[in-house]
Amino acid sequence: MEIIKFVAHSKKVISIAQKYGWYPGARYTNLRDVKTFQFCSEGFLDINWKSYDFEMHLAAAAKVEPRITIARDVECIHSLDGIIREAEELLRHSTHVAIVPKDVLLNGRLQELIPKEFMLAYSVPTKYGGTKxxxxSFDRPVHLLGGRPDVQRSLADVMKVFSIDCxxxxxxxxxGDYFDGRRxxxxPMGGYEQCLTASIENINxxxxxxxxHPDVKALIGGPV
Structure with missing residues (x-):
């Protein structure tokens, strides 16, 4: 059994990635590029975390019924109750909903404060964001949000990874660059499609x- 891999990008990228066992992803603000793909029960519905609109997110989830979607980032512990209520609504339309803890006041308290019916999402540190x-603290199956593929893989040595998006x-x-497994x-030949294909092969x-992890196998639906 393997973890689930998603890519949220153009039709071309998704088409290539699907040949290697990846699944389509999209932000709730842009479903155009996934119209031609099987998304219901398979896709990853991401959010626009810098300018979040819950009603638009909920409408998109109801429309495409993804395999997993991400709730609003918990940047302040005092917003957690409201985010859990939103996640409960999203869970009506998505197989899994992941909550993204970012406030350091949540350290060591995720099991206590976040209901077990929700997965967690770890924002892999990049220059655009991350979590401290x-x-x-991540006590259950996790979705790895973005970041470098080698960093994602290293995090999996200390986390119960369910899925990634990259x-x-x-x-x-x-x-003209590609990921060779380390960097x-x-x-050597160049070309956009060649670089995409080589990177996907090496990430796989x-x-x-x-x-x-057995906890992840139970969620994916295979034998534990």
Whole structure:
């Protein structure tokens, strides 16, 4: 059994990734590029966390019924109750809902404060964002949000990873670079599609030795 991999990008990227076992993803603000893909019960519905609109998110979830969607980021512990109420509504339309803890006051308290029916999402640190909540606090199956593929894989050694979304490699592919399993380097032949394909193949290879946790197997639906 493998973890679930999503990419939220163009039709071209999603089409290539699907050949390697990945699933489509999209922000709730842009469902255009996933219209031609099987999304219901398979897709990943991401959010616009810098300018979040719950009603728009809920409407999109009701329309596409994703496999997993992300609740509003918990940037302040005092907003947690409201975010849980929103997550409960989202759960009516999504197989799984993940809550993103970011306030350091949540350290060591996720089991106590976040109901078990919700997964957690870890915002992999990048220059665009991240979380200071310790990885040790994440007590249940986790979705890894963005970041470098090698960093995602290293986090999986200390987390119960259910799924990832990754599109970092699409940015590098625009400049003729690909992920070789350790770093991004120029592709020997170049070409956008060649870079995409090589990166996806090497990201898949990173996860071949990953032992999926029994808690994750139970959620994915395979034998524990």
């Amino acid at each position: 909540v310790t990885v040790e 599109n970092r490699f699409t940015l590098d592919a625009r400049y 991004f380097i120029p592709h 290879q990173l996860w071949t030795d990953y032992s999926v």
